[in-house]
Amino acid sequence: xxxxxxxxxxxxxxxxxxxxxxxxxxxxxxxxxxxxxxxxxxxxxxxxxxxxxxxxxxxxxxxxxxxxxxxxxxxxxxxxxxxxxxxxxxxxxxxxxxxxxxxxxxxxxxxxxxxxxxxxxxxxxxxxxxxxxxxxxxxxxxxxxxxxxxxxxxxxxxxxxxxxxxxxxxxxxxxxxxxxxxxxxxxxxxxxxxxxxxxxxxxxxxxxxxxxxxxxxxxxxxxxxxxxxxxxxxxxxxxxxxxxxxxxxxxxxxxxxxxxxxxxxxxxxxxxxxxxxxxxxxxxxxxxxxxxxxxxxxxxxxxxx
Amino acid sequence: xxxxxxxxxxxxxxxxxxxxxxxxxxxxxxxxxxxxxxxxxxxxxxxxxxxxxxxxxxxxxxxxxxxxxxxxxxxxxxxxxxxxxxxxxxxxxxxxxxxxxxxxxxxxxxxxxxxxxxxxxxxxxxxxxxxxxxxxxxxxxxxxxxxxxxxxxxxxxxxxxxxxxxxxxxxxxxxxxxxxxxxxxxxxxxxxxxxxxxxxxxxxxxxxxxxxxxxxxxxxxxxxxxxxxxxxxxxxxxxxxxxxxxxxxxxxxxxxxxxxxxxxxxxx
Numbered sequence: 001x002x003x004x005x006x007x008x009x010x011x012x013x014x015x016x017x018x019x020x021x022x023x024x025x026x027x028x029x030x031x032x033x034x035x036x037x038x039x040x041x042x043x044x045x046x047x048x049x050x051x052x053x054x055x056x057x058x059x060x061x062x063x064x065x066x067x068x069x070x071x072x073x074x075x076x077x078x079x080x081x082x083x084x085x086x087x088x089x090x091x092x093x094x095x096x097x098x099x100x101x102x103x104x105x106x107x108x109x110x111x112x113x114x115x116x117x118x119x120x121x122x123x124x125x126x127x128x129x130x131x132x133x134x135x136x137x138x139x140x141x142x143x144x145x146x147x148x149x150x151x152x153x154x155x156x157x158x159x160x161x162x163x164x165x166x167x168x169x170x171x172x173x174x175x176x177x178x179x180x181x182x183x184x185x186x187x188x189x190x191x192x193x194x195x196x197x198x199x200x201x202x203x204x205x206x207x208x209x210x211x212x213x214x215x216x217x218x219x220x221x222x223x224x225x226x227x228x229x230x231x232x233x234x235x236x237x238x239x240x241x242x243x244x245x246x247x248x249x250x251x252x253x254x255x256x257x258x259x260x261x262x263x264x265x266x267x268x269x270x271x272x273x274x275x276x277x278x279x280x281x282x283x284x285x286x287x288x289x290x291x292x293x294x295x296x297x298x299x300x301x302x303x304x305x
Numbered sequence: 306x307x308x309x310x311x312x313x314x315x316x317x318x319x320x321x322x323x324x325x326x327x328x329x330x331x332x333x334x335x336x337x338x339x340x341x342x343x344x345x346x347x348x349x350x351x352x353x354x355x356x357x358x359x360x361x362x363x364x365x366x367x368x369x370x371x372x373x374x375x376x377x378x379x380x381x382x383x384x385x386x387x388x389x390x391x392x393x394x395x396x397x398x399x400x401x402x403x404x405x406x407x408x409x410x411x412x413x414x415x416x417x418x419x420x421x422x423x424x425x426x427x428x429x430x431x432x433x434x435x436x437x438x439x440x441x442x443x444x445x446x447x448x449x450x451x452x453x454x455x456x457x458x459x460x461x462x463x464x465x466x467x468x469x470x471x472x473x474x475x476x477x478x479x480x481x482x483x484x485x486x487x488x489x490x491x492x493x494x495x496x497x498x499x500x501x502x503x504x505x506x507x508x509x510x511x512x513x514x515x516x517x518x519x520x521x522x523x524x525x526x527x528x529x530x531x532x533x534x535x536x537x538x539x540x541x542x543x544x545x546x547x548x549x550x551x552x553x554x555x556x557x558x559x560x561x562x563x564x565x566x567x568x569x570x571x572x573x
Contacts (some may be wrong), residue, residue, distance in 0.1 A: 017418075028431050118549075
């Protein structure tokens, strides 16, 4: 319990840090948010009014303090561009990204497990080597390029899935596959290597001597130990998964947070940028925390300290 | 088997460097000039445009060859920036320990929680768009993994006898770090360098794809994919070739890293 409290406190500090850094970066942006709101033809008086309304005429520490004060009351402010509350927009966009990210992660884990189990008996053969090189090649492909190629072949030529947009499971398949493919191949490789190490251990030989079936031996006895490090990697990976989300959402016109955040940065929509950064950093922090706790639950050898 | 992969990676990387150096002299056309008779539409591969032309009538092969130089340059220089920041922070945290370590590693944790791509986009918006901006921005968002690895190495090295002996003889911190610790981290640094180069090339391509990479008219592979994405149904070759080029370059560095350690894919 004490461990959890410490971790939660630390998570809050990290989130505070991300808001401070984002604020600092946005302050040195050469553009003027008031100009963005007012449009290119606004006169000086209008600009000054808007600047005052948005609180842009105060000093940076005051602005940051005000932001934190409102944040502590659960108020993320209003978008400069749409005048809508940031929180409402985030809530509206979150489901699409959550669906994409979790489907992508599920596909990655599935590819990882199946890939590792299938390649486990092949270790040392030429086929294993060929699969290794193919996986490395897949890992080396830019995710947005895989997306475009998938759109061309699977969507346009074979007409199996829609050409972008969201709304149904068929819309989700290709983006999730593109997002999860590289990560999944990486997991498979990692798990494959771990399995080889674990399979050489005494308890596996003992189990084999007891007559445990090969599939059960690898899939249950060995996997339980070999899979543990993967859990950590999934946690660490989550931030880079979010990078993939931005690119995948762009390719597939997926109406999620990644695209929202990107457009907000381009439009200098400060409250929206802060909101999206805070939310995605929050997701990363929560995932890491969950992985940490899960890790300790799965492996009783690690104490919660 | 690993040494075979390492050799393949080194050969591929060498070929890439040669291509980046002599590429522009091999290019059959001016990469930024409309050379095709069909200006308004992309034309499919065929002599004299072996990889076709894009929607502005520019030769894809020539653009690819010119792009090799800038894409590799961005990847390598950004890698050096990444390594410099990460090694400095990692060495300081690991060697000095205590408060320095806590502060630096907490800062690293905060940076790790950031969505790197968005941070890069925001930083590019802050700075003037140029090649130099891209070098620095990629370095600023990718150093965290390097810092963590270097820190853990430095942490164990500083307890070793030769370091303790050097300290007992009155060596300064600077001397211990640069003469005793750093040389022992170099083997690790070589592996991280290969890994982070594949990461920086991919990140650069991603930024270009989002339209905020190295500004035009410089042809970069990422931008070529982005420009081609509008025409992907009628002219799929426009995006296929630059994508394969990125894949080739990243694969070269991933093979080197895998050959050295058994691990491919960027540092985290």
